[in-house]
Amino acid sequence: MTDPQNPWQNPEQWQQPTGQYQASQYQASQYQPGQYPVDQHPAGQYPPTSQYQVQPVHNPAWSMTPLNPVLPEEMAPPRPATITAAMWTWIAAAVLAIAVLPVLILGNAASLIGDSTVTAEDRSAAELGVTSLAVFAGFGMLVAAAPYVAFAVVLRNGHSWARILLTILGALGVPTMIGTLLFALNAPAWQPGVVLSVLVLGLTVAAVVLQFLPASNRYVR
Template sequence: MTESPNYPNYPESAAAGQPAAAPARPSTVEYAFWAFIASTVIGLVGGLLIFGNRDAITDALRNSNTRNGGGLTETQIDQAVNIAMVTAVVIAVIIAALYLLFAFKLRAGRNWARIVLTVLTALSLLSLLVGQSTIVGYVGVLAAVAGVVLSFMTPSNAYFSAARPIR
């Protein structure tokens, strides 16, 4: 630092011109991150399992069509099933991509991502309790609940608090 006769000589702070060091990530946040990754992978597997249920979906649509007057042809029923299956997979991929984004932001110390993942997990849990689900759905939600619990433990809270002033 050069001294100028016109300005008083103040010592520079240790952080002047340098970004603050990122706080150390605790294992609870790391485990929460991996729990959300596992939940995402399980959700994708569940989304892809719809292809194994093609016959059941076709039969259900065919039965519904018969009960409601039979306005659809076999070709239209097949097309409707194909559209439903592709739509389900696309939605599963979009949800998985968002979950991955939020999980990586959680790992980086973004509190908003922790809140979003908590809300999404609560909605998944409600959906599980209200509707029908498979064992894959239960395991996926269980992994997400574990991620939420881990992300709100004391070391995680300290990490998110310490990470806040860095931005």
Template sequence: MSDSTDLPRFPQDVSPGPAGAATPRPGTINGAFWAFLAATVISIVSGLLVLTQRDTLADALRKSDTGLTAQQVDQATTVALVAAVVIAVIIALLYLLFAVKLRAGRNWARIVLTVLTALQVLSLLAGSGGSWIGYLSCLAAVIGVVLSFLPESSAYITAARTVRR
């Protein structure tokens, strides 16, 4: 069992100094950032793959017995696909913003990313029909959460909070 003195220590009272020097960012925070970035990219790819499901969506609309004409089915399919892609891009951009803020040492971003990842895991466990790409994105996000809560990351976030005060 290792002693807690083996862990890197970040100063608890860090001042930016004359040049505004920041607390060194540990590799765990960088790793968490890249894991969340990977989860974001994978999610965008997943969102774009929805575009390949046009025929499946149109068939589902036709079978729903809504009395839609062929032109209405085509329009509804287009609107649904565009909406899905726009929503995926907006969510990905927000996820990216949170990852950047985590990298800057913001604890609130770590909490938001943890909640979003927990919701993603719950969604997959609830059997929402996740695909392999959804599981891959979830795995990357879980790795990001774990890395963001390691002792080095917590010390960095605490030190960054002290610098901002």
């Protein structure tokens, strides 16, 4: 016997007829796909992932457009003609300076050997000594001229320290060339030595002037 006051004893009252709720009774969501606010999606009714459209974000800072590389040669100012002329003038002066002493020695070999009445053996030995002296003098001038060539090449790139060192070397080389010129003037065969000495002196002065012209000053740093 069931108690009418106890509803739990009548389970039929809690049973819903099968199919009581039709699909049409569900109201369509007021939110369209892709418009669900955060944390407000109906339980179990999240839209498919494919319905979301992701818009790409464009940031100019992320642009992958390649930049043209800037080479050091393009960053540096153009080399003026005065610097190029100074470099080649220094090199020419150095090359001629190497030849000055050997030319003087070999050109005056007869006077250095002495009396032509000496025996052939003594004369051959004297000639060998003069030739050795000329070679030794040429090697010494080659060593002395090497810094001129090296610093002249560095000057081509506009380094101020190379210009300073070349100026110092030029100041030291001028008295040497003047002494060589005086020696050549007193030699019997003086013409080759004098010409070379004058050329070296003139080229040295010209190189110093060229490397300090206004165009060179703007380039050297």
